[in-house]
Amino acid sequence: ALAKPSNLLALDEPTNDLDLETLDLLEELLAAYQGTLLLISHDRSFLDRIVTSVITTDPDRAGGWRTYDGGYDDMVRQRGSAPGMRAAAKAPKPAAKRDSAKLQAQTKLSYKEKYALETLPAKISALEAKVKALNAKLNDAGFYDRDPQAFNQTANELERTETALSAAEEEWLALEIKREHLSQEER
Numbered sequence: 001a002l003a004k005p006s007n008l009l010a011l012d013e014p015t016n017d018l019d020l021e022t023l024d025l026l027e028e029l030l031a032a033y034q035g036t037l038l039l040i041s042h043d044r045s046f047l048d049r050i051v052t053s054v055i056t057t058d059p060d061r062a063g064g065w066r067t068y069d070g071g072y073d074d075m076v077r078q079r080g081s082a083p084g085m086r087a088a089a090k091a092p093k094p095a096a097k098r099d100s101a102k103l104q105a106q107t108k109l110s111y112k113e114k115y116a117l118e119t120l121p122a123k124i125s126a127l128e129a130k131v132k133a134l135n136a137k138l139n140d141a142g143f144y145d146r147d148p149q150a151f152n153q154t155a156n157e158l159e160r161t162e163t164a165l166s167a168a169e170e171e172w173l174a175l176e177i178k179r180e181h182l183s184q185e186e187r
Contacts, residue, residue: 007035015043024110047072108182113175120172127165134158 015023023046030037030050041047047054048071056075058066068075109117137143137154144151 008038009033009035010038012040013042014039015041015046020108021111024112028112044072048074109175109179113178116171117175117179120168120175124165124168124172127161127168130161131158131165134161 014026018026027046027049030039037050039047039051051071053070054068054072054075055065056068058064068078070078134154134157138151138158143154
């Protein structure tokens with residue numbers, strides 16, 4: 001049974017002893033994983049970035065479990081509105097006590113962000129070329145008369161490509177601003 005392919009991945013404290021770049025890579029790979037992920041971790045910020053639901057013991061039910069949609073912070077909010085859970089959710093957290101990994105992550109770009117900064121210019125150039133080619137095709141005066149269905153498909157493809165181009169440009173700009181901001185903070 002273990003030799004067969006599966007869509008279940010179980011990880012117990014996968015973030016222990018990882019540097020930030022490896023942690024970013026792990027997050028990226030887990031986010032892309034298509035199967036079910038059973039994850040046990042004390043790293044709350046990691047849980048918030050990766051999981052889509054949280055399973056915890058339920059003190060209102062002996063030996064019972066409770067499922068919450070979202071990450072760890074979502075679970076805390078949902079617990080606060082559940083009967084019998086308000087006291088546990090109201091425990092104050094010191095504002096000054098932050099996760100050291102979270103603080104370090106704010107001082108440099110993640111692996112994923114660095115990769116995006118390297119690859120987005122080529123992607124933007126390719127999308128710009130595609131928009132130019134599609135516009136040239138649509139500007140052909142006889143194109144609609146020859147094949148109205150192909151004309152409509154090309155117009156829809158142009159709209160999708162322009163949307164993708166805009167999103168890529170906005171992502172690149174946001175990452176450039178973040179990179180510049182972080183480099184100024186280092187000085």
